[in-house]
Amino acid sequence: MLVQWRIQRLLHQMRHSLAAPSRNPRTAVVIGRLLATAFLVCFATGLYSHFIQDPLPGMLFLTRPVWLYQVSQGIHITAGIACFPLLFAKLYAVFPELFQSPPVRSFSHFLERASIALFVAASLVQITIGLLNTYQWYALFPFPFRQTHFALSFVIIGSLAIHIAVKLGTIQKYWRKKAHYDDEPDPDATFDVPDELRRLTGEPQASGVTGRLFNWIDKTPAPAEPKTSRRGFFATIGVATAALVVFTAGQSFRAFDITNLFAPRKNDTGPQSLPVNRTAEKAKVVDAAMSSNWRLAVSNGSSTKTFTLDELKALPQYDVVLPIACVEGWSQYADWRGPRLRDLVDSVDAKSGASVRITSLEQNSSYAVTTMEPNFVRDELTLVALELNGEVLDIDHGYPARIIAPARPGVLQTKWLSSLEVLS
Amino acid sequence: MTTTTARMTATRRWQVALITVGVALLGVGGIVLLMDVNPSRYVGIAIWFLGALIIHDGIAAMVVFGISIAMRRFGRRIPGFVIAVIQGALVIAAIFAAIVVPEILKQSIGSANPTILPLNYALNLALFYAGLAVITTATIVGYLVLARRQKLRSSISQH
Numbered sequence: 001m002l003v004q005w006r007i008q009r010l011l012h013q014m015r016h017s018l019a020a021p022s023r024n025p026r027t028a029v030v031i032g033r034l035l036a037t038a039f040l041v042c043f044a045t046g047l048y049s050h051f052i053q054d055p056l057p058g059m060l061f062l063t064r065p066v067w068l069y070q071v072s073q074g075i076h077i078t079a080g081i082a083c084f085p086l087l088f089a090k091l092y093a094v095f096p097e098l099f100q101s102p103p104v105r106s107f108s109h110f111l112e113r114a115s116i117a118l119f120v121a122a123s124l125v126q127i128t129i130g131l132l133n134t135y136q137w138y139a140l141f142p143f144p145f146r147q148t149h150f151a152l153s154f155v156i157i158g159s160l161a162i163h164i165a166v167k168l169g170t171i172q173k174y175w176r177k178k179a180h181y182d183d184e185p186d187p188d189a190t191f192d193v194p195d196e197l198r199r200l201t202g203e204p205q206a207s208g209v210t211g212r213l214f215n216w217i218d219k220t221p222a223p224a225e226p227k228t229s230r231r232g233f234f235a236t237i238g239v240a241t242a243a244l245v246v247f248t249a250g251q252s253f254r255a256f257d258i259t260n261l262f263a264p265r266k267n268d269t270g271p272q273s274l275p276v277n278r279t280a281e282k283a284k285v286v287d288a289a290m291s292s293n294w295r296l297a298v299s300n301g302s303s304t305k306t307f308t309l310d311e312l313k314a315l316p317q318y319d320v321v322l323p324i325a326c327v328e329g330w331s332q333y334a335d336w337r338g339p340r341l342r343d344l345v346d347s348v349d350a351k352s353g354a355s356v357r358i359t360s361l362e363q364n365s366s367y368a369v370t371t372m373e374p375n376f377v378r379d380e381l382t383l384v385a386l387e388l389n390g391e392v393l394d395i396d397h398g399y400p401a402r403i404i405a406p407a408r409p410g411v412l413q414t415k416w417l418s419s420l421e422v423l424s
Numbered sequence: 425m426t427t428t429t430a431r432m433t434a435t436r437r438w439q440v441a442l443i444t445v446g447v448a449l450l451g452v453g454g455i456v457l458l459m460d461v462n463p464s465r466y467v468g469i470a471i472w473f474l475g476a477l478i479i480h481d482g483i484a485a486m487v488v489f490g491i492s493i494a495m496r497r498f499g500r501r502i503p504g505f506v507i508a509v510i511q512g513a514l515v516i517a518a519i520f521a522a523i524v525v526p527e528i529l530k531q532s533i534g535s536a537n538p539t540i541l542p543l544n545y546a547l548n549l550a551l552f553y554a555g556l557a558v559i560t561t562a563t564i565v566g567y568l569v570l571a572r573r574q575k576l577r578s579s580i581s582q583h
Contacts (some may be wrong), residue, residue, distance in 0.1 A: 018489060086517050095485050115479065124476035125469075131523065135541050137530045142468030147460035151453050165442035166437055203434030220497045225504035232508025236507045244523065247552070262524050270539035279537045396537075418580040 002210075005197040011101035012195065013205065014212040017186040018096040021226035022233035027093040029174040031237065035086040036160060038079045042156050045076035049327055050150055050407060055373070062381045066406035072250025073409065076136060077329025081248050083127045085228050085240040089233075093122065096188075107132055119159035128150045134328045135264035191218040230358045251330040264352035265330035271394035274334055279408060280395040283362040285416045294400055296384070300422035302349035307344070312386060315339035320381045326410040336404045337387035341420070342378050350422040354376060357423055358403055361416040370412050371423070372405070381406045384417065490516075503571070507565050513560040519551060524549045 053070065062068055103112045122334050126149065132138075133145050143146075164171065187193075191214070192205045206215035223229040250260025250267065255310045270276050280286045288294070295306040306359050317337055325331035344354055362368045376382055382405040386393060393399040398415030405413065461469075492511065499507050524545055531541045 017493075020492070031511075081523070085525060088519065091480060091485065092488065095481075096487075098481060100497075118473075120480070121473035121476050124480055125472050129472075129565030130475070132526070135527060135530055136536050137526070143465040143472075144461060147456070147471060148465075151456040151461065154449045154453030154456060156452075158446045161442045161449065163446075165439040165446065168439055168442075172435070178459055189436060220493055223496065223504055223507070226509050230505040232512050234507075235508075236512035236515050237510070240519045244519070245517065261543065261552060262520075262527065262545060263543075264527060264541050265539065266542050270537075270544045276537050276538035282536060295435055378452060 002197060002268045005195070005200065007103075008101045009195055009197050009205070010210065011099045011103065012084040012188050013100070013191070013210070013304055014099035014209075015096045016191050017214055017217040018099070019186075019189070019222075021223055021229040023093050023096055025170050026174040026178065027230070028232070029075055029092055029171055030234075032171070035083065036164070038083050038086055039156060039160060039250045041081070042076055043153055045072045045079075045382045046150075046153055048072050048074065051410060053412065058373060060375065061373065061407070063422050065376055066322055066381065067325075068407040069409055070252070070323040070407075072325060072329060073329055074249070077130075078245055078249045078252060080127055081244050081312065082241050083123075083239050084131075085106055085244065087123055087127065087209070089237040092233075095165045106174045107217065111298060115159055115162050115166075119156065119163055122155045126156055134330075136328075140163065146369075153178075177184050192217070199292050233239060243245065254333075263330070265272045265326075265328070267330075267332045271396050272334075272391060273390050274324065274332055274388065274397065275326075275330055277328070278362075278365075278415075280399075280416065283360075283365065285361045286395065288309060288361045289395060296344075296401055296417055297417065297419040298344050298348050298422075300345070300350055300354075301424065303348045305347055309386070312339055312384065315343060317386075318380075320379060320383055320404065322406055324410050324413060325403070325408075331410075333388050336383055336385040337390075338383040338385040338401065338404075341372075341379065341384055341403070341405075343382075344384060344420060345377060345422050348376075348422060351424075355423045357411075357421040358414045358417065359419045360414050361418045367411045369413070370414055372403070372412070374407045376408065381408060501556060503565050503567075509560055509563050509567070513556055517556060520549065 008289070045169055049072065053057055055061070104113065129141055129145060133149070138145060140272060196202055197204075198205070202209075205211055218229055237417040244262075246259050247255060247261045250255075250256035250258070250262040251263035251265040254267065256264060260266055265275050269276075280289060295308060296312065298305050298307065316339060318340055319335060319337050321333055323331045323333045341356070343348075344353070350356070354377065355374055356372045356374060358370050358379050360368045372382075382403070384401050385398070385404045386401055388394065388397050398417070401412050402415040403417065457466075457469075495507055495511060527541055527545045528549070532543060535541045568579070
């Protein structure tokens with residue numbers, strides 16, 4: 001049935017008809033550089049966010065500048081959103097390569113194509129689940145977000161390194177602008193090539209239903225001004241990327257708040273004009289948090305002290321202005337007031353180099369128990385906050401007491417405190 | 425000749441280093457997947473991978489191809505600049521739809537609390553499209569007016 005030669009002809013016809021002025025190696029290199037930069041920025045900021053939540057032994061994190069995590073995670077999410085137009089542009093530029101013939105030339109060619117398929121699939125899935133995570137639409141994917149997102153980040157950067165290695169010759173050749181980009185003889189540049197099928201059966205390229213369709217496409221005049229077409233392509237991707245940033249970055253960067261049309265979060269919304277990630281009701285802490293029996297237990301080995309809310313209020317109170325910065329990218333500065341964490345742990349004779357295990361009233365959450373490293377514990381800005389923006393903490397912001405510390409992700413700013421345990 | 429050989433060697437070295445790093449990172453990704461994600465979820469991940477390729481390469485890219493062919497075919501008398509501007513506007517509109525329509529859907533289903541998806545995304549998208557249409561039209565009109573003036577000027581100077 002000559003299936004092999006029919007497939008080969010179809011691939012040739014597809015590649016031929018997909019040719020466009022902006023589909024050339026130079027475009028792939030220019031867009032590829034931008035996309036690779038965005039991927040690496042997302043990878044670096046993502047690793048920072050991951051390890052500040054789950055540090056490896058010996059890892060230390062800075063407490064200054066106070067906006068370090070806010071900016072790092074804001075960049076992570078904004079760059080992630082910018083990846084959408086950049087990835088679409090990159091895939092557009094190289095789309096004809098999907099139809100190269102023969103599809104597999106050798107084992108190393110098979111490995112190259114398989115690694116690209118993995119790279120493309122992982123990239124598309126990664127940015128999609130990342131975006132869906134920013135508004136917590138987990139029901140759509142049947143796998144855990146955080147672990148999968150973390151694993152895929154290595155798959156993507158690993159595939160990127162291999163892809164750069166394989167394409168290094170092309171990258172070097174097209175790194176700088178050239179007068180023209182058609183110096184590569186393209187076997188699919190001409191439609192009516194005498195192929196194997198024609199040699200065996202005499203069928204011309206334009207025969208059959210698909211042949212006639214491709215012939216019709218071939219008769220379609222190519223863009224009269226290839227330069228205009230190429231410039232239009234770059235302008236489109238530039239405008240799309242810039243517009244996405246301008247209309248979504250407001251959730252992370254105050255300067256863009258006024259143009260925040262499409263971000264999943266908006267500054268100044270929610271109780272006490274501050275967004276919420278998990279409500280008290282969802283965390284099932286309302287009764288325990290509102291109970292008159294609530295106490296904060298502070299312990300160091302066998303020594304334990306308990307504090308009522310009034311006793312906490314009687315301690316020296318401090319005012320700090322710190323951002324609450326969520327792993328989902330949104331962040332907002334707020335005024336916090338309460339006793340310093342270090343004063344509380346010093347009441348049970350904590351050593352200066354001690355970490356503190358912080359436990360929430362919340363059950364069934366991976367963040368119900370967290371550990372704070374000594375430099376955050378000792379920081380003068382780290383509070384057990386009792387007030388927010390001049391009012392008693394709202395229940396959804398962690399009433400009766402919560403942690404607020406500089407340069408930490410929101411999930412570690414434990415709400416509805418239950419106990420503080422000094423670790424030796 | 426020596427320089428070329430030296431450069432080839434340097435390129436080769438970079439390639440070996442990049443592939444080594446790449447394979448190592450793929451290994452890390454695989455280990456994280458094995459250790460942190462329950463094997464019962466692997467099928468779901470594989471379906472998403474396959475779905476992503478089919479939706480992009482099989483559907484979205486083909487639709488883009490069809491539209492660009494149609495625009496070229498039926499827009500023969502339209503200047504290339506105008507075609508490029510219209511295509512650009514359509515692409516921008518499609519990218520924004522891909523980002524914003526899921527937000528509108530999730531908002532209609534309901535979110536975990538009122539501070540997640542608090543904006544009127546449908547209205548904002550309509551406003552954005554209106555703005556895009558105005559800018560696109562203004563750009564095309566501006567181009568056509570300029571092109572006409574230039575044409576007039578060149579025809580006058582020829583007399």
